[in-house]
Amino acid sequence: xxxxxxxxxxxxxxxxxxxxxxxxxxxxxxxxxxxxxxxxxxxxxxxxxxxxxxxxxxxxxxxxxxxxxxxxxxxxxxxxxxxxxxxxxxxxxxxxxxxxxxxxxxxxxxxxxxxxxxxxxxxxxxxxxxx
Numbered sequence: 001x002x003x004x005x006x007x008x009x010x011x012x013x014x015x016x017x018x019x020x021x022x023x024x025x026x027x028x029x030x031x032x033x034x035x036x037x038x039x040x041x042x043x044x045x046x047x048x049x050x051x052x053x054x055x056x057x058x059x060x061x062x063x064x065x066x067x068x069x070x071x072x073x074x075x076x077x078x079x080x081x082x083x084x085x086x087x088x089x090x091x092x093x094x095x096x097x098x099x100x101x102x103x104x105x106x107x108x109x110x111x112x113x114x115x116x117x118x119x120x121x122x123x124x125x126x127x128x129x130x131x
Contacts, residue, residue, distance in 0.1 A: 030049070
C-alpha cells in the first residue's frame with residue numbers, strides 16, 4: 001500500500017475533507033502507537049506501513065508500560081487539540097485503515113501487546129476470558 005492509498009482510506013473512513021486533515025490524524029495516531037509496541041510486532045508493523053508513516057511510527061521510543069486505551073485517546077486529543085470523542089473517531093479511522101493494511105494476523109498480534117480496551121479502538125469486541 002502506498003502513502004497516498006493509506007491517506008485515501010483514512011480520509012474515506014474518517015470522512016475528512018482534505019488529505020492534509022487525514023495526514024495530520026495519521027501522524028498523531030501512529031506517533032502515539034509507536035510508543036506502545038515492542039519486539040516483532042513493532043518491527044513487522046513498521047515494515048508494513050508506507051513512508052512517511054513508517055518514520056513517524058518507528059521514531060517513537062517505546063514506553064516501559066503501554067498507555068491504557070483511555071489515556072491513548074486522551075493523548076491523541078491533546079496532540080490534535082480536540083475533544084476525546086473526536087479523538088476516538090480519529091483513532092478509529094486510522095486503526096481501521098491500519099487493520100486493512102496489516103491484515104488480521106498482525107493486527108491480532110499487535111492487540112495482544114496492548115492493554116485491555118484497545119480492541120474497541122480497532123472496532124472489535126473487547127472480550128476477556130471468564131475466570
